[in-house]
Structures are given as structure tokens and as C-alpha cells.
Amino acid sequence: MREITVNLGDRSYPIRVGHGLLDSTQALAGLIAAPRVLVVTNSVVAPLYLPRVMQVLQSWAPESHIMPDGEQYKTLEVMNGIITRLLERGFGRDSCLIALGGGVVGDITGFAAATYQRGIQYVQVPTTLLAQVDSSVGGKTAVNHPLGKNMIGAFHQPAGVIADTSTLATLPRRELSAGMAEVIKYGLIADAEFFAWLEREMDALMKLAPEALEYAIETSCRIKARVVEIDERESGLRAILNLGHTVGHAIETALDYGEWLHGEAVAVGMLMAADLSCRGQGLDPEVPARLRALLQRAGLPVEAPSGIGQDRLRQLMNVDKKTRSGRLRLVLLRRLGEAIVTDDVDEHRLHESMGRFLPGSGRN
Numbered sequence: 001m002r003e004i005t006v007n008l009g010d011r012s013y014p015i016r017v018g019h020g021l022l023d024s025t026q027a028l029a030g031l032i033a034a035p036r037v038l039v040v041t042n043s044v045v046a047p048l049y050l051p052r053v054m055q056v057l058q059s060w061a062p063e064s065h066i067m068p069d070g071e072q073y074k075t076l077e078v079m080n081g082i083i084t085r086l087l088e089r090g091f092g093r094d095s096c097l098i099a100l101g102g103g104v105v106g107d108i109t110g111f112a113a114a115t116y117q118r119g120i121q122y123v124q125v126p127t128t129l130l131a132q133v134d135s136s137v138g139g140k141t142a143v144n145h146p147l148g149k150n151m152i153g154a155f156h157q158p159a160g161v162i163a164d165t166s167t168l169a170t171l172p173r174r175e176l177s178a179g180m181a182e183v184i185k186y187g188l189i190a191d192a193e194f195f196a197w198l199e200r201e202m203d204a205l206m207k208l209a210p211e212a213l214e215y216a217i218e219t220s221c222r223i224k225a226r227v228v229e230i231d232e233r234e235s236g237l238r239a240i241l242n243l244g245h246t247v248g249h250a251i252e253t254a255l256d257y258g259e260w261l262h263g264e265a266v267a268v269g270m271l272m273a274a275d276l277s278c279r280g281q282g283l284d285p286e287v288p289a290r291l292r293a294l295l296q297r298a299g300l301p302v303e304a305p306s307g308i309g310q311d312r313l314r315q316l317m318n319v320d321k322k323t324r325s326g327r328l329r330l331v332l333l334r335r336l337g338e339a340i341v342t343d344d345v346d347e348h349r350l351h352e353s354m355g356r357f358l359p360g361s362g363r364n
């Protein structure tokens with residue numbers, strides 16, 4: 001088992017990464033400082049992993065709550081179902097929620113924990129690669145509003161994160177690839193050596209080699225933890241974690257959040273950002289070429305889906321949360337392993353970069 005600490009004073013917590021941790025009483029149970037436990041999961045993950053977690057927690061006589069599967073259920077209404085369950089079953093402030101699942105379960109359970117009786121403890125047990133390297137770490141919790149994703153939420157740090165790499169064996173390949181986009185992102189923004197390691201080990205990672213997976217998840221969490229420690233509430237540095245996300249969100253919005261997974265859209269966004277960084281930030285042109293090859297080996301797309309016009313994509317980029325006083329802010333790369341956030345974006349160069357990754361795009 002590998003362990004990383006997120007150092008946030010009295011809200012510090014461990015991230016534990018290892019093969020088979022779901023069955024380890026020591027790994028999970030040691031984090032719970034509450035007499036009552038409710039495990040929240042969904043209809044896909046429950047048959048796969050819920051019995052094991054209930055077994056490990058048996059001395060708490062835990063209860064479980066199963067929500068439907070899918071991003072469309074990351075809503076206030078579904079969260080209210082968790083709250084109702086807690087109230088009906090008489091859970092008090094000294095209760096602990098366990099979020100067992102991907103980012104959707106993690107975000108909604110975290111938000112329920114942030115708000116129930118003004119805040120209770122929760123533990124993240126992420127079962128997708130994206131959740132293990134990204135959403136379970138850092139304390140951002142949220143549900144969606146019909147007018148915008150993650151528009152209702154809170155910062156609420158978990159009491160710990162237990163990432164069992166063996167759960168990735170049942171994850172659909174596309175979901176694995178989508179999570180790998182975030183892993184690659186960490187190398188790009190913060191660690192050139194890690195990026196080079198990913199180039200060497202990508203085939204082993206895609207085959208779920210346990211040692212390689214543990215190292216990749218540990219390193220990703222370590223990078224995210226260091227960023228969160230400096231900027232817990234995203235007032236500055238934390239924005240570098242959004243490399244590729246402005247374009248990524250624009251692609252997802254253009255597709256009405258239907259066809260492409262978030263990580264797939266981020267992959268194309270990272271390529272555009274790297275391309276733009278070569279013309280303005282002095283990034284070595286070898287970097288986008290290396291990135292493209294790595295993304296392809298991770299099973300990720302390297303150009304936007306057809307049919308999205310360049311001007312429409314540019315317009316959708318303005319909706320990004322990083323936009324300040326109407327000015328577009330982008331995460332770009334100075335060099336491999338070093339990212340900056342800038343609003344000094346040359347529109348002509350931006351359009352050139354977008355054009356290179358939009359198949360047959362007209363300006364409409």
C-alpha cells in the first residue's frame with residue numbers, strides 16, 4: 001500500500017493506493033471516526049463491490065444507499081434522497097458517509113456530507129481511474145443544475161481516500177482511457193519525468209499492470225495534493241489542473257454532453273493548448289508531438305469530433321469558469337512539466353490552433 005498525505009492542517013487526510021485495499025479493514029476502517037456509517041454507491045458498482053465494503057465495515061453494522069447510475073442523476077433531487085435516508089434512519093452529526101463509485105457518486109456523496117446537519121465526515125472509495133486520480137482528492141463536491149454542471153456545491157475535504165487499483169479491472173475501456181487523460185495531464189503540468197515514465201509504461205498501464213498503476217495513481221495524487229495544499233479553494237494555482245478543460249468543456253457542450261466522455265474532450269483540449277503554447281509561450285514543438293503519440297496509445301482521440309464549427313467552439317469557450325471580467329483565461333505550457341494561467345491569448349493564434357484539431361472545420 002502506498003500512502004500520500006494531503007496536508008491541510010486539521011483537515012489533513014491520507015490517500016491510500018493499493019491492489020485489493022477494499023478488503024483491508026486496516027486501510028478503510030481506520031479512517032472512520034463515527035459510530036454510524038452509510039455507504040452510498042450506484043446500481044452498477046453495488047453488485048460489483050458493495051458486499052466487500054459492507055463486510056469490511058461489519059463492526060459498524062453499516063447501511064447502504066444505492067442511487068441510479070449516470071451523470072444525469074448528479075442532482076439536488078437525488079442528493080435529497082440520501083439526506084432523507086439519513087434522517088429516516090436517525091443518523092446524527094456523528095455519522096460517516098462512504099462514497100463508493102466514480103466521480104458522480106463521490107461528488108454527490110461529498111456534497112451530502114458537506115451539508116447534512118452542517119457537515120459530517122465522509123470517506124472516498126473511488127472505483128474509476130478518473131476518480132482515483134482526480135475527483136476524490138481535493139474536497140470539491142457538487143451536484144449539477146439544469147442550467148450548468150457542478151453549479152451547486154461546497155468545499156468539504158474527505159477524511160481519507162482509499163483507491164483500490166483492482167477495481168479498475170471491471171471498468172469499461174473507454175472510461176479507463178478517459179481517466180488516463182487526467183494522468184497524462186499531471187505529467188504535462190507538473191512533472192516532465194513522470195511524462196517520460198508514462199511514455200515508457202503506457203502499454204503496461206493500459207493492461208492494468210498493478211505496480212505501474214499504483215505508481216501512476218500515487219504520482220498523480222501527489223501532484224494534485226501539492227496543488228490543493230497551496231490553493232485549496234481555487235483562487236490561483238489550482239486552475240493549472242484545468243489544462244485542456246476550457247476547450248474540453250466547449251466540446252462537451254457542443255455535443256450536449258452526450259457522445260464524448262470528459263477525458264476524451266480534455267485530451268483534444270490539451271493538444272490544442274500544447275500547440276498554442278508552441279506559438280506564444282516558447283514550448284518545444286516536440287511536446288505536442290509526444291503528447292499526441294501518448295494520447296493515442298492511451299486510446300484517446302487526437303482531434304475534435306466533426307461538425308463543430310470553429311467560431312461556435314470559440315464562443316463556447318467564453319462560458320468557462322476561468323473567464324474573468326469577460327477575458328478568456330487559458331492554461332498553457334511554458335515547458336513540459338510547467339504550466340501557467342494566462343489571459344494574454346492571441347486570438348489569431350488561438351484560431352490557428354483550433355483549426356488544426358477541428359476536422360474540416362469551416363468558420364461557423
Ligand SMILES: NC(=O)c1ccc[n+]([C@@H]2O[C@H](COP(=O)([O-])OP(=O)(O)OC[C@H]3O[C@@H](n4cnc5c(N)ncnc54)[C@H](O)[C@@H]3O)[C@@H](O)[C@H]2O)c1
Pocket residue numbers: 042044045048069070071074101102103104105107127128130131134135136137138139140141142150167168169170171172175
Ligand atoms: N470533484 C472534483 O474535483 C471533480 C474532478 C473531476 C471530475 N469530477 C466529476 O466526476 C464525474 C465523472 O466521474 P467518472 O468519470 O468517475 O464518471 P462516473 O462516476 O459516471 O463513472 C463512470 C461509469 O463507470 C461506472 N463504474 C464506476 N466504477 C466502476 C468499476 N470499478 N467497474 C465498472 N464500472 C464502474 C459508473 O457506474 C459509470 O457508469 C463528473 O460528474 C465530474 O463533474 C469532479
